Amino acid sequence: MTYTLTLNGQTRNVDAGGDTPILYILRDQLRTLSPRYGCGAEQCGACRILVDGELTYSCTTTLIDVADRHVTTVEGMAPDNSQHALQKAFLSLNAAQCGYCLSGIMISAFSLLQKNNAPSREEIQAALVGHLCRCGAHNRIISAIKLAAAMLRSETGPSS
């Protein structure tokens, strides 16, 4: 059956079973590689995406659940051919070891920064508690999110 969804602002038609987890649709059919499989059970966060702006585990959310809705992945955080402040900050601080967990983490941070433009260490830690990093890059990741928040604040200027 054919389903329609909006992926990073573009309308996409997908021909697949409605019970297929959206993770495999994104990666294999739509070749959107940033969400990554880690556990298939909402325990590690590597697959996280936004569906209509809500944080969602793509490994357990099915195609039919996202039909006619807006899906945002890391590829869609910034307009075409540009990098979001989060990507710039993670790059400039080498905020990674292997980097496998980072797409999901950046999506959670993207969601956090929309609600809180100057999160504290504790607020970032709380926002990332559903994400596992096995390499121990946690502190760099927290620093990068703080840096991204500062970059975004300076882009938008002081709030009125």
Next chain:
Amino acid sequence: MSEKAAHLPTALRENPCISTWLQFLDHRVRICTGKVELGQGISTAIAMIASEELDLAMDQIEIQTGRTDRGPNEFITAGSMSIEGSGAAVGHVCADARLILLNMAAAHFDVSMATLVVSNGVITNPLGNEQISYWQLLDGTQIEQNADGSGNRKPSAGYKIIGHSTTRTDLEAKLTGKPAFIQDLAFEKLLHGRIIRAPGAHDRIISADLTGAEKLPGMIKVVRNGNFIGVLASDEYTAIQGKALIERDLKWSPGHDQILPGDVPGFLKENVTVSLLVEDGTPSEKPIPPFMVATDGEQISANYTKPYHLHGSIGPSAAVARFHAGHLTVYSHSQGPYVLRAALAIALGMDSQAITVIHKENAGCYGHNGADDAAMDAALLALACPDRFISLKWQRVDEHLWEPFSPAMAVSLSASLENGRIKYWNADIYSQSHMGRPVPMRNASNLLAAWQIIPPIPRAQARPGMAAHGGIHRNADPYYTFTGKRITKNLVSDQRVRTSSTRALGAFANTFAIESFMDELAIKAAQDPVQFRIRHLTDARAINVITQTANQLATYPFPDQESMVFGRGIAFARYKNSKCYASVGIILGVHIETFTIKLLQGFITADAGQIIDRDGLSNQLEGGMIQAASWTLKEAVRFSEHHSSSTNWDSYPILNFEEVPEITTTLINQPGSPSLGAGEATQGPTPAAISNAVFDATGVRLRDLPFLPEALRRAALHD
């Protein structure tokens, strides 16, 4: 061989031709290393060395990691040896190449070589009016001479890149959703594979109903070969569904009556296969001398244990394989592409020349995980379905159940204190093998599927490693000076629980035991633990890293919080007694009602000789400390009757973002001295620093990992 050539790094002597390592491509240079990217950033560090020695910009360098059809054979990427081995080899080969190219340029301009200036691979003549590039000089050819050490490496004082920090070369793709990992490989008409197994390595399948899976639309093939079952589908979710259907009705019988008795340390001590004396870090078959006891000293003893651990990579193991025109190509995240090729050849009954193994990165790798087994699984599926590329992925439960575990260990220590000093040191270390890698063996295999196919290939018998600081006995020999040491390693070759290498091998448990015991002995001797350590050390670099961390710990104020008691702890090790010096300090709080341990602040001081990639070094040391803190506070594989019951992240929890301490790292650079492997240097000191800090906070000594709240509560009641 010239004297200089004789002193070149081993990897370069074994693979001497310059073009094996360096290929000049259209205004770029490809560096081929036999080492592989495990998420540790080795590609970046090697690119920095090449950039420095060849006067190239970082973006002119492309790093090709291990593959069997190109580049040097550098065995396995393990043991914190890549910078010392491959890094040094690349440095020398680039220095030799630079000399050859400058000689060519000097002849071209008819000037002396010393007058030439090189920048970004372009050589300028002394007048500054003519230029020629490396690529023009070579005119499409490569440097086919052997490296002989005649090109001197640059003096460290002038380093522009080495010793500084740079942006990791691999990160951009990973942060922007570009193909970066083995799971991202795409091929025309790719098939998706999954494997079905009984939970234990030696369990036997009694019955498996394959018909449901075979009938799924999109299922291409269900493969059964003895106790090995695989499904191949045109889309990934069909493969997952097929696996689930077969698993639902799978009947199996356990390979062992009972996987493990409840008392693991007791089991290890009662099932020793071989005991060996360890002298100067090296085992031998010499007779084991009697226990050393001082006649008029005080004898103090303690037992320390660690449980089985998972590597727990965030990305489960995967491989891509194709069998085409008699040749098998396997993409794998194995730590040793050449080693895997040889093991596959034996297990599959093929000529190794008919197999190519190409390294492709997966999520972080911290030792011998499921990578090699997944490669074998993919190879079996590819042979069963020729001409198609097969993408084989393990799922989370597969990785948790099938990867080789880090072995449980028991360390019994006993020392004599005399006049406030340690006179004699006795250590008896019990463990299964840390060396279950699939190194090629005649008529045996360490690949999981090899034991399951028909006819099965027997599993290799675990044998004691005899190399200095090899496995069980890594860092078993304290870096301190005592009058006498009597150290034994005791191998338990029983492999009902499959074990192999995990980051730092025996050094994690051995350093935990030694450095906890040093604090216990200092307290018995009524001495400050830092000064007590220094009294037993002769190496100024060791004393320096300890002193710096101790000063930072001493001046860190405890928070003012009524519900917690606070403590500070320190520990030190020189990895393998010959590599990076590292001290770890911890400030922690223990909640007085819940007995929860909260890490507040970590300190690391490390001396890894000449620093290559400053930021990469900090990243490895800090990541190692956090990982080791996770092992210390939370991790243990749990067992049901026949197999592990730690099948996911709920039943095998690891440290999360709210539990991670901030870390301050101090790096001591030693310009011009050899770079020392550092990727595992904080692993051992971390658990001891935590144990020492818990004692400082509560007066309770924890000797059995992990330090769960229940364990601390029980220990507090007994004290």
